[in-house]
Amino acid sequence: MSMTDLREFQAGFQALSDPLRLRILDHLRSQELCVCDLCDLLEVSQSKLSFHLKTLKESQLVQMRQQGRWSYYRLNLAQFLKLEEYLSQYRRFGELFPTRNCLETE
Template sequence: MEGLEHLVEEFKTLGDKTRLRILGLLRKRELCVCDLQEVLAISQPGVSQHMRRLRLNGLVKERREGQWTYYSLNEENPLLEMILPMIPTIEEDEKRLNHAPGCKTQK
């Protein structure tokens, strides 16, 4: 039953449009919170809450570098292999990301 409960939580996590957008963006590259904040137009605490849920459910990994936290897909999660091809690329998000200043330029 424990495995089933974990799967239910993963699907609940995937049931959010913002988290699906995040996974779509992470498909191509590692990103920091400030990149996601810029693209998604939500607050840093809002992004952090989404990332926490994705991380706790094993969908993303985090890496710290100085004061910045970078996120990438957890390629060991078999559910991601199934779900990623279904997540469309959102061109507007990609354009915003290409113009985002990035964490290292912020103080």
């Protein structure tokens, strides 16, 4: 795995570590939303929301499209798949290598 890949995964997991960003993603699971709609749903100021949306965008978890003066956000499912594939390696590791107990020697 390259350093670029590792940095990409790190950015994604860091973005997922914030409760407000998780709430944003939860609202975007079902539909694309405008910033103003997200502000209303989350009851946060636009400046606070913009900071978190920037983080999600930089981590490639969301995509933005501009329509007139409005910005619309949606999930970037391809990035979620990359994170899922990365994590699945750990699940496979656990399945391949059974738990071991160390024998105590006296």
